[in-house]
Amino acid sequence: MRKLKSMDTKVRGWLTGVFVLFFLLFNAPFIYLPKGTVGGVPSILIYIVTNWVLVTFFMWWFSTKSND
């Protein structure tokens, strides 16, 4: 039971942690940091798209894991 409970708690912990991480990354103060341009494209756009892709990749990776 202890083993099963710790697996469930681990999954919950990881998912909550990832949520908190991306909530911060898409919020103050991080989202105010990128300034200027890269190749004519605003840095903030690159920052947002990069983090967006990271969340998507994490969710895709999670979907490849087995049940629960």
Added chain:
Amino acid sequence: MQAWVVIMVSLSYLLVLFAAAHFIDKNARSGKHFLDYKWIYAMSIPVYCTAWTFYGSVGKAVSDGWEFLAIYLGPVVTMPLWWLLVRKLIRICEIQRISTLPDLISSRYGKSVLISVLSSVFMIIGIIPYISIQLKAITSSFEILVYGEYQSFNLSSIFLNDSAFYLAIILAVFIVIFVFRTIETTDKHYGMMGAIAIDSLVKLVAFLAVGLFVTYVLFNGFGDVFQKAGPVLSQSFYQIPSEDGFNWFFLLLLSMSAILLLPRQFQVIVSENTSEQHLKTAGWVFPVYLLLINLFVVPIALAGQLLLPPSIHPDSYVLALPLQEGNSGLALLTFIGGFSAATGMIIVSTTALSTIISNNMFVPLILKRVENMRLYASLPLRSRRLAVFVILLLAYLYYKFVADRFSIVSIGLISFAAMVQFLPSIIGALFWKDANRKGVLAGLIVGYIIWGYTLVLPTIVEIGWLPPSFLTEGLWGMEILRPEALFGIELSPISNGTFWSLFLNFVLFFGISLYSDQAPKERNVAEFYVDIFKTSAPDQQLVWKGTTKPQNLLDVSEDLLGKPRTQQALVQYEATYGKINFSKQVESTFVNHIERMLAGAIGSASARLLIASIAKEEEIELSDVMNLLRETSEISTLNSELKIKSNELSKRTMELERANDRLQNLDKEKDDFISTVTHELRTPLASIKAFVEIIQDNPDLEEKDQFLDTINEEIDRMTRLINQVLDMEKLESGVVTIERKEVIPYQILEDSLASMAHLLKSKNIELINDFPEELQNLTILGDQDRLKQVFINLISNSVKYSRPECPRIEIRGEHVGSQLEISIIDNGRGIKEENVGMIFDKFFQARDQTLKKPKGTGLGLSITKRIVELHNGTIGVKSKWNLGSTFSVKLPIMQRG
């Protein structure tokens, strides 16, 4: 473009949608799915992207820069929580047969009719404006496409003179035909979901087409758009201004809540879910979709400002740009994209709201007034169908009289702020057992009052139904009560309204729940909901006390659900709990079971009222709930112990299997050993017997001495074999122990060489001594005789397999770490690569089919290895065929001091 062309294309699109919905539905009901449902499920969630996304995002980007993106980042950020939060919602709704958000809230908080009605009213007030802006988007885009401009707030064309009115009717008919066929709201609507998924695809393709056209045809890519826009126009896109921090945060919060709390989102994500595993696919498909559909918003916004006249509203840029460039085909595609975005939202939202009106308002109110609901069994379904027309009519009127004056986004955000008022009650329902009905009521009522005051009243002032002083001077002339800056805090209107309404909602919900009592029945449901993943038998989890006969419940179920469905419910129940005794009073499990079935059709509050009207119910006491909790806890503990025992049993079984495998291997080894030893003994015995017989038959034989010598050799060989077998047995069984005295390995080696000097000389073997002088006196703890046995065996092997010409044996010594390595190197025949790994196996020579006659017993090296290991040492071999072998023995040096 000609109006009839646009109308024909739109109608054709709707017909295709109808046909697809019909086809998908028909196949699904006969068990055929042309596509895995998880993809349809994942692609229906983008119903979140409405005309707001298609048209309004560009408008918002023009006015407020990056802020438009917060509406899409919110859902993306929540994705990791879906497996925890949404799965719980799906599980509860599946078990309790809940299909709408107000039903969930009412069911959780005491199955209260008041909460059911209030939350339904609030939801309808919040969503009607949102539906209205979809109608506005379709109408305005139609007029721009056909007439080149859109005249807003045109009350001269209304109802029969207005295309929007006909559109509303067509959509209402679609919903009634494809959605409300049966009374069951928890039936899955495969056709509708398929249609929504097609809508999602169409609007994405359309928007991407416009985006690619603007970015790569009108300009030369993203960089070129920003460069040509220049610093003034594109300034707001270089970063998010820090003073907009609160605005950004509240927009994120709104969208994080809306993705689940909007009725259409709840419908597709929770009610239409068929497998919790589908959440995993949706978890990455939806963020990809949102990224793609937002990719070209900024280029379109900048391009519109550069290329279009100021009279064109930014909400129309998406359509106006291809029109200005004369690309009618693309313009028509764009129109269809916006059309699909809007119609998808209208269909799903209206479906959800109609169910809410019927189940959470109409039926409970009727039940309170009629004696026998069975006489009105068809009323829920009819009321739902009627509600569809009522909702769309209200949305149409709101569009004509209010929404037309405002941008799409501003109205949409007000709806979001309305939905976020359900956030405290939902979080409490899922995670906090002490959350109760009184807290929810207080929070919702105050939350919606503040929402109305801060966000809805300003729109009414804007259209002239209230004096402007209301906004500038506040209620009763008190500036501190100004709707758009309540209590003196200056935020954007939407942030101001969201903050105060949600804050007071939370405080009251939390405070009142904490300090007020919770009814035992409500507590029972709370325990059940919060611990839903621990539930295996839902009908046993909810306490019910009362008296009625089972047939009464079946009768009312037949009237509402029909005979086939009722029979199915009965069969399901009896499969779990056994046959029902119809002459006895009903079991609580059966009551719970039937109540859940009814809730799927008429909502939980109505189902509760219906059961209460049939059965003579008794008040549930806290002790009843505590007893059930205790039993559940005991069962849960027993289950856990059973799981532990089961795991232990599995471990023991695996150990037994491994031991069995070992025993079988040992048995096989023993058989091999016996077979080989008897063969090795039989061969020389046969030879001896043959020679003896020859001698007996021919006493005067000339070769008699030679034969007697051979007989002697064979007897010696057998003796050696038997001795070695006995020796091996003693070493392996531990009968013989190694004497541990201080000995000098080099001296033992020299003694071994001396005892074999005669043999070495007779074979003309050159002996090379490369043993360093400084290592010759190193000592180890060991058995002198046994070590001599080792060296003699190795040296005699080198002699045995030495080459006839220039045979050579070299002795080497090396200090390796804390060990002394003694190597015996010969230039003899060597060992084949495939045999090197087996050279120390017992009887290897006997098994080696390449040897005509083994030169020994085949046990020498196994015994040597065993002796070395008993001295805590190791033995190894390196060899190349026809080049010789090197046998190395490593022994631990004795540590002094």
